[in-house]
Amino acid sequence: MIKELLSIVKLTVFQPRCKLCDNILVHRNEEIICNECKSKIKINLEPVCEKCGKLLHINGNLCGECLINPPIFRKHISYSIYEEEIKDLILLYKYLEIEKLKKLIANYYIELFYRKVDEKFDLIIPVPSDDGRKREYDHILEVSKILSKELGIRLLNSNLKKIKKTLPQAGLSMEKRLNNLNGAFKLNNPVEVRGKKILLIDDVYTTGTTVKKCTGLMKRVKADVIVLTLARSI
Ligand SMILES: [Zn+2]
Ligand SMILES: [Zn+2]
Structure with missing residues (x-):
């Protein structure tokens, strides 16, 4: 009993x-x-802005913002909208389960790549993540290693570096976000990315400030940058 x-x-x-x-x-x-x-996390197939990936509620190819002030990168595409399951999954992946979830997370990027990009690239570059905590793994780098292998694109990890401690971007105004990231990133060897076609990888796109700062460094040496993220704020 x-x-x-x-x-x-x-x-x-x-x-x-x-x-x-x-x-x-x-x-x-x-x-x-x-x-x-898992079944609730699906790729977004709604019409989006061809430049920044924002959901479009009106006819056209570009959102109002990109018509007036287009971002510096060639294109940004997200797998999904940053809400519900994918929002929780990203947090879970980032802070608790990098090892166990990295393959699942990488598969979302791979599906996104084949459905919405599928071009040849020279390099995959992960956005360096630093939230002020020392961690064993860098969640963007771990996923980028899988993407590099599966998509057959060389991973360039040691070049783009974060050289300044910054405040978390969430909760800051647009202006403060820009100032917060001023001088935060650096290309150790710009020659290595000169004229290259680059797939820049990040997890979440909110205002795009982080990836725009990183792209800016690469554009100085005439690189062509497409940004891939898992989720985008509306
Ligand atoms: Zn469940
Ligand atoms: Zn746009």
């Missing part, structure tokens, strides 16, 4: 649960997050 009771307790208490919705993981292929949560 006690043994049976214990096994029931063990089953319910120690069953791994989905870290997004807390449902018990019952299927063999489920790890960290359940299949139902």
Whole structure:
């Protein structure tokens, strides 16, 4: 009796649960997050601005902002809108489960690449992440390593560096975001990216300040930059 009771307790208490919705993981292929949560994360196929990837609610190819003041990169594309499951998944990946989720996360970028870009590139460059904490892994770099292998594009990791500690961009005004990142990035060897076609990888696109700063450095040496992210704020 006690043994049976214990096994029931063990089953319910120690069953791994989905870290997004807390449902018990019952299927063999489920790890960290359940299949139902996974199925809710889909590529955005709504019309978006051809330049910055913003959802378009009116006819046309470009959003109002890009018509007046187009961003410095050639194009930015996101897998999805930054909300609900993907928002939680990105946080989970970034702060807790880099090792276990990196393949799943990389697959979203790969699907995005083949469906919406599919061009030849010379280099993949990850946006250096530094939130002021010392961590074993850099979540953007880990995913970029997989992308490099799967897409057959050389990874250039040691060139673009973050050289200044900055405040978290979230919660800052547009002007403060720009000032916050002034002088934050540096290309160690600009010659290596001169005239190259570059796939710049980041996780979330909010105002695009970070990727615009990084692109600016590369444009000085006439590189052509396309930015790929997982999710974009509306
Ligand atoms: Zn779930
Ligand atoms: Zn736009």
